[in-house]
Amino acid sequence: MRRTHTAVGAASAAAAVVLSLSACADQGRADADTLVVTDTMSATSAPIYEEIYDACAAEVGMQVRANHVAGSGLIATVLQQASSRTLPDVLMLDNPDVQQIASSGALSPLGDYGITGDGFPQGVIDAGTYDGALYGIAPVVNSIGLFYDAEALTEAGLEPPQTWEQLRAAAAELTTEDRYGIAFSATNSFEGTWQLLPFLWSNGATEGDLDSPEAVQALELVDALVADGSASASVVNWSQNDVNDQFLAGNAAMMVNGPWNMPSLEAAEGLEYDSVPLPVPAPGDTLVAPLGGEAFTVPDTGDPDKMARAGEFVDCVVGGENQLTMATGRGAVPADSAVAAEAARTNPTVATFVDTVQTARARTALLGPDWPRAATQIYTAEQLALTDTESPAEALERVAGQD
Amino acid sequence: MTTTLAAGPTGASAPPRSAPPTRRRARRRELTAQWLFLVPAIAYVLVFFGYPIVKNLVMGFQDYSVRTFVTGEAPWVGLANYAEVVSSGIFQTTVVNTVLFTLGSIAGQFVIGLLFALFFKRRFPLSNVLRSLLLLPWLLPMIAGSAVWRWILDQDGGILNQTLQGVGIIDDPVRWLTSPDIALVAVILVNVWVGIPFNMTLLYSGLQNIPDELYEAGALDGATGWKAFRHITWPSLRPVVNVVLVLGVIYTLKVLDIILGLTGGGPANATQTLATDSYRRSFQEFSFGTGAAVSNVLIVISLVFAVVYLRANRRAEDE
Structure with missing residues (x-):
C-alpha cells in the first residue's frame, strides 16, 4: 500500500517536470510597451545597431529588446x-527572402x-x-566589386581592369608561381550564384532565360579565368570568406568580393x-550587380497598436543619419542616394560600391518567390562548367531545361 | 502484461469480482500507478518519434511551403512531390552517390576498424592509451573536423598534396574536393576516418567476449594465425559484425554535416546524396514538400536496414 503511494507520487512528480518545461515557452513574450526586434547582427555590429534601436524606441515612446540570430538560422527561426x-x-x-x-x-x-x-534606389x-x-x-x-593588391598591379604595370577583356588579361598577367591572378566564389550555394550575377546581368542575360547567348558568354568568361590558370580550380569550393582569406594570404592578386570585408582588409598589415x-x-x-x-x-x-509603433520605429531606424552610422560601422553603403554620396566623400573605398548599388538589381525583382529555384540553376550550371563536366553552353542549356 | 504485474501476494488466486471493495480500490490504485509510469515513456515515443515521422510522411504528399507556416494551409498534392523528385535530373545522381558513399564508407570503416580491433587485442605497452587516442575523431564536432579536412585536402596549399608531391608520389596536385571524379572518394575517405572508432570499439568488445580457451583448444588442433581467425574469431564475432554493419549503414545513409562541411554537395553535385538533397530542397529552396519526399525515400531505405538489424539482433540473442 505504502509502496503504491510513493509510486504515484514519483510519477506525478515526473509529469510536473514535463508541464513546467512547457510553461517556459511563454517567457519569450514581452510586455505591451516593449518592441521585440530580431536581427542577424554579429557580435561586432550588434552594439552599433542597439544604440540606434534605443534612440528610436525612445522616440516612439517604447522600450526595445533585440535578439541577434545567426543569419544562416534566421529563416528557420522565422x-x-x-x-x-x-x-x-x-x-x-x-x-x-523578403518576397x-x-x-x-x-x-x-x-x-x-x-x-x-x-x-531609395529602385533596387x-x-x-x-x-x-x-x-x-x-x-x-x-551592399554589392560586390573587384578588390586588388595595389602593389601587385603597380609591379606588373597594370591599371585596374574595366572590361572583361582587360580582366582576363590582367588576371593572367598577375598570375605567378605562387599566386593566382584572381579569386572568386563559385561555390555550390547561393553565394556562387550571387558572384556570377554581375557578369550575367551586365551582359544583358536574365535568370528567366539562362540559355541565351548573353548568359553563355558570361559563363565562358568566368570559365576561361579557371581554364587559363588565372584562378584556382578550388573556386568551386570557396565561399566568399574563403576568397577573402586567400586574398589576405597573398594567394590572389585580385578578388571579387563585397565591402563587408573592409574591416578585415584594413586590419591586415602590409x-x-x-x-x-x-x-x-x-x-x-552599364554594370548591373546584385543588391545585397x-x-x-x-x-x-495581430496587435494593430503595437504594429503602428513598430512601423514608426522602422521609419526612424532607416532614417538618413542612422544609415550613415550603420554603413560606417559595418562596411556598407547607405541606401538613400544623398546619404550615400556623403559617405563616398568621407570614405573613398566605399565610393566604388556607392556607384555600383545605384544600378544594382534585386535578385527577386524578376522572379519573386521563385528566385531560389533559378539561383540553384545558376550555381549548378557554373559548377558544371568550371569543373569541365560540360561546356558553358551545354551546362546552361541543361539547367534551363529543368524546372 | 498489466494483469501479471497487478497480481498481489494475496489476491492472485481470488477472482476480481468477489474481491472486497477496499481491495478493489487498492488494485485500481496500483493500475493507475503502473500507467503513470508508462505514460512518460509512451508520450516521449509518440512526441519525439511518432509525430515527426508521421508528419514527415504526410508532408511528402502536401504542397508544404513557407506559406504553410503562417496560414497552416498545406494543400494535398498526392504523388506530385514524388513525381517531381524522381523526374528531376539530380535524383539518379543522388541515389547512386548515396549507394557509393554508404558502401565505400562501410567497407573502409569496417575493414580498418576490424584490423585495429585485432591489433589491440594483443596487449602491449601503451595499448590502452593508443586505443583511446583512436577515439578522437568520434569526440570532435563534425563541423570542426570537416573544416580541418578542407585545409588538409586543399588543392593548392593543402598538406596532403604538399606531402604527396614532396615524396614524389604525384607530380600535379590532386583536386581532392574540386574534381567531380575525385570529390566523392575524398568525402568517403573522411567519413571512413570518422567511422573507424565506432567500428573498432564495438568489434574490440566483441573480441573480448571470445573465450581464450577456444584459441587454446584450436591451437592444439593446429588452428593458429589466419586459420584461427577464420574458424574461431570470425564465427564468434558474427553477431557483433551484423550489428556493426547494419548500424553503420543507417548512420552513413543520413550523413549530412560532413558533406555540407567539405563540399556542400558539389562540385557539380558530385557529392550530393539523398540527405543533402533533402536538406537543400527544404532549407534553401523552402520546398518542404519535395524535401520531405526525398527524406521519406531515405526513411524507407533505413527502415529496411533497421528490420535487418532487429532480425540479426534476435538471432544473436537466440545463439
Missing part, C-alpha cells in the same frame, strides 16, 4: 515563430505606416516589394588594397 504566432514586432530579413516571407502573409505592408521608400524598393506593396526596407546595402567596380563586357556598358543588404519588416502580429 518559420517556427510564424507557426507559433510569436513573430517579433520588427524583423530583419536578408533582402532576397518569400511576404508571400506567406506573415508581414504587414509598410505603406500602412507611411513608409514609401522615397529617395532596394524592388527587393522589398511584393505584389505591388512595400514590405521591407533596407537602410544600408596590404595595400583598393577596389573598383566589376569590369563590364565592353567600354561604356538586410531589410527591416513589420510582421503581422
Whole structure:
C-alpha cells in the first residue's frame, strides 16, 4: 500500500517536470510597451545597431529588446515563430527572402505606416516589394566589386581592369608561381550564384532565360579565368570568406568580393588594397550587380497598436543619419542616394560600391518567390562548367531545361 | 502484461469480482500507478518519434511551403512531390552517390576498424592509451573536423598534396574536393576516418567476449594465425559484425554535416546524396514538400536496414 503511494507520487512528480518545461515557452513574450526586434547582427555590429534601436524606441515612446540570430538560422527561426504566432514586432530579413516571407502573409505592408521608400534606389524598393506593396526596407546595402593588391598591379604595370577583356588579361598577367591572378566564389550555394550575377546581368542575360547567348558568354568568361590558370580550380569550393582569406594570404592578386570585408582588409598589415567596380563586357556598358543588404519588416502580429509603433520605429531606424552610422560601422553603403554620396566623400573605398548599388538589381525583382529555384540553376550550371563536366553552353542549356 | 504485474501476494488466486471493495480500490490504485509510469515513456515515443515521422510522411504528399507556416494551409498534392523528385535530373545522381558513399564508407570503416580491433587485442605497452587516442575523431564536432579536412585536402596549399608531391608520389596536385571524379572518394575517405572508432570499439568488445580457451583448444588442433581467425574469431564475432554493419549503414545513409562541411554537395553535385538533397530542397529552396519526399525515400531505405538489424539482433540473442 505504502509502496503504491510513493509510486504515484514519483510519477506525478515526473509529469510536473514535463508541464513546467512547457510553461517556459511563454517567457519569450514581452510586455505591451516593449518592441521585440530580431536581427542577424554579429557580435561586432550588434552594439552599433542597439544604440540606434534605443534612440528610436525612445522616440516612439517604447522600450526595445533585440535578439541577434545567426543569419544562416534566421529563416528557420522565422518559420517556427510564424507557426507559433510569436513573430517579433520588427524583423530583419536578408533582402532576397523578403518576397518569400511576404508571400506567406506573415508581414504587414509598410505603406500602412507611411513608409514609401522615397529617395531609395529602385533596387532596394524592388527587393522589398511584393505584389505591388512595400514590405521591407533596407537602410544600408551592399554589392560586390573587384578588390586588388595595389602593389601587385603597380609591379606588373597594370591599371585596374574595366572590361572583361582587360580582366582576363590582367588576371593572367598577375598570375605567378605562387599566386593566382584572381579569386572568386563559385561555390555550390547561393553565394556562387550571387558572384556570377554581375557578369550575367551586365551582359544583358536574365535568370528567366539562362540559355541565351548573353548568359553563355558570361559563363565562358568566368570559365576561361579557371581554364587559363588565372584562378584556382578550388573556386568551386570557396565561399566568399574563403576568397577573402586567400586574398589576405597573398594567394590572389585580385578578388571579387563585397565591402563587408573592409574591416578585415584594413586590419591586415602590409596590404595595400583598393577596389573598383566589376569590369563590364565592353567600354561604356552599364554594370548591373546584385543588391545585397538586410531589410527591416513589420510582421503581422495581430496587435494593430503595437504594429503602428513598430512601423514608426522602422521609419526612424532607416532614417538618413542612422544609415550613415550603420554603413560606417559595418562596411556598407547607405541606401538613400544623398546619404550615400556623403559617405563616398568621407570614405573613398566605399565610393566604388556607392556607384555600383545605384544600378544594382534585386535578385527577386524578376522572379519573386521563385528566385531560389533559378539561383540553384545558376550555381549548378557554373559548377558544371568550371569543373569541365560540360561546356558553358551545354551546362546552361541543361539547367534551363529543368524546372 | 498489466494483469501479471497487478497480481498481489494475496489476491492472485481470488477472482476480481468477489474481491472486497477496499481491495478493489487498492488494485485500481496500483493500475493507475503502473500507467503513470508508462505514460512518460509512451508520450516521449509518440512526441519525439511518432509525430515527426508521421508528419514527415504526410508532408511528402502536401504542397508544404513557407506559406504553410503562417496560414497552416498545406494543400494535398498526392504523388506530385514524388513525381517531381524522381523526374528531376539530380535524383539518379543522388541515389547512386548515396549507394557509393554508404558502401565505400562501410567497407573502409569496417575493414580498418576490424584490423585495429585485432591489433589491440594483443596487449602491449601503451595499448590502452593508443586505443583511446583512436577515439578522437568520434569526440570532435563534425563541423570542426570537416573544416580541418578542407585545409588538409586543399588543392593548392593543402598538406596532403604538399606531402604527396614532396615524396614524389604525384607530380600535379590532386583536386581532392574540386574534381567531380575525385570529390566523392575524398568525402568517403573522411567519413571512413570518422567511422573507424565506432567500428573498432564495438568489434574490440566483441573480441573480448571470445573465450581464450577456444584459441587454446584450436591451437592444439593446429588452428593458429589466419586459420584461427577464420574458424574461431570470425564465427564468434558474427553477431557483433551484423550489428556493426547494419548500424553503420543507417548512420552513413543520413550523413549530412560532413558533406555540407567539405563540399556542400558539389562540385557539380558530385557529392550530393539523398540527405543533402533533402536538406537543400527544404532549407534553401523552402520546398518542404519535395524535401520531405526525398527524406521519406531515405526513411524507407533505413527502415529496411533497421528490420535487418532487429532480425540479426534476435538471432544473436537466440545463439
